[in-house]
């Protein structure tokens with residue numbers, strides 16, 4: 001196994017996004033909080049000038065020994081303090097409301113969007129990448145929301161106001177500051193671009209690391225049994241190192257920007273102080289005016305220095321918003337969630353009519369496939385690995401659309417059915433059973449939310465899991481751990497079968513559903529399944545041919561084509577793939593080198 005090298009980071013071809021246009025509707029819905037913040041910000045600006053004015057007048061009154069003037073100014077000072085405390089409190093609260101309100105909306109939108117993604121686009125995204133939108137991108141939106149956004153508006157506003165105010169005090173002192181302003185703007189533009197580029201790389205890497213971590217946790221037992229902990233650790237180390245390098249680069253950029261801003265600010269401050277002191281000596285400026293000037297210059301310096309941090313944060317947030325918008329712009333299957341309805345049983349058949357399909361960028365799996373599956377019967381699909389059995393199930397469930405031809409259920413194209421009607425038609429038990437963390441009852445409830453205790457137990461009994469559940473101290477309320485890992489493979493499979501039974505759909509899709517049970521349980525399950533299949537159209541993908549000998553019809557597939565079909569006895573009489581597979585299986589699958597050999601037929 002190779003040591004992982006540097007992680008590819010930047011997506012070369014990115015679409016143009018307008019982050020603020022994307023954010024605006026969600027922000028508009030929090031208009032009360034943003035209005036509050038805007039008023040708070042305006043109060044803040046007014047307070048800045050009011051305090052500077054107060055300082056200057058108080059000092060001049062003190063220098064002139066005007067006690068009455070000082071006394072008249074005192075209540076004003078107290079009022080300013082009260083207003084500034086109220087403004088600070090209000091801003092803090094409004095900031096949280098404005099930021100968290102928008103984030104809450106995006107979290108919810110993102111989750112909904114992911115739930116409605118078509119199966120193929122979902123499958124293309126590593127789960128960690130999707131997860132990182134929640135854990136990384138949404139958390140990094142702060143720089144363009146709430147008070148950060150207000151500060152971005154406030155800084156130019158304060159800067160312009162201060163210039164005008166200072167101009168009234170001394171135009172000579174203003175010239176010094178004005179000369180340096182374009183420099184700050186230019187530096188902001190350049191560093192902003194660099195920071196955003198770097199921020200994008202950090203976000204992308206965070207997504208990759210998140211994917212790697214989720215794979216590591218999910219595949220922990222495989223990692224352990226193949227002794228590849230070292231390889232995974234090195235891969236993580238390499239990404240961790242890269243992240244460290246990028247964070248340092250970010251810090252360097254911010255550092256340079258900060259230092260440059262500080263230097264610029266200090267030059268303005270010291271320069272105006274010296275020049276101001278000279279003007280006081282020359283009697284062209286009062287001491288109070290100098291203090292007002294120095295105080296306001298401080299506020300002028302802040303835009304030059306504080307702007308760096310704000311700008312850097314904003315650039316990071318913009319690249320997070322960009323990634324979020326890319327995800328939210330992925331097309332979804334429909335605008336609404338669908339609920340299970342209780343559909344009528346199938347009356348006629350399922351038909352694949354001249355269907356052609358291939359996965360994106362791959363050669364076609366099916367070319368003009370013609371297949372009819374009669375209603376109310378059990379049809380088994382067999383064939384070597386890669387024949388297209390699972391793809392047929394996916395197409396039937398609408399996970400993918402045929403490129404040509406159509407799929408009809410009782411004579412109606414599945415495209416004509418509403419998503420709710422369509423989804424209610426199938427109950428699916430897959431090879432890899434997935435159970436959700438929570439109790440056994442929670443997992444069964446998924447299939448039928450309003451189920452009664454009796455219905456639940458009946459389904460569990462039919463799947464031969466009821467006795468086991470009742471033997472547990474908490475019965476149906478027993479927690480089964482993440483992915484049901486505290487249960488055996490066979491127990492998980494039987495619960496999955498009970499879940500499918502509870503859904504009570506007219507079409508039952510079983511993908512080697514009895515593969516993880518022992519032979520005694522398999523026999524019991526077969527009986528239970530046979531009872532349920534009686535009223536249903538059942539399609540079974542079977543790898544062990546012994547499990548489908550009683551099927552009403554067996555379809556033998558090879559490389560996307562139907563090569564044989566009929567009952568077990570008929571197929572056994574024919575020279576062909578079925579007999580070959582059957583013999584291989586009964587002989588123990590000793591078929592090394594045989595192109596039809598499916599390693600699971602043993």
Ligand SMILES: Nc1ncnc2c1ncn2[C@@H]1O[C@H](COP(=O)(O)OP(=O)(O)OP(=O)(O)O)[C@@H](O)[C@H]1O
Nearest residue numbers: 123359360362365384385386387388389390391392
């Ligand atoms: N998501 C996918 N993207 C691209 N190609 C795929 C995808 N899933 C399956 N294939 C390809 O489609 C073909 C049919 O695969 P499919 O899983 O339907 O076969 P199968 O008969 O179910 O095999 P098995 O018995 O091994 O599960 C194979 O060549 C496979 O490599």
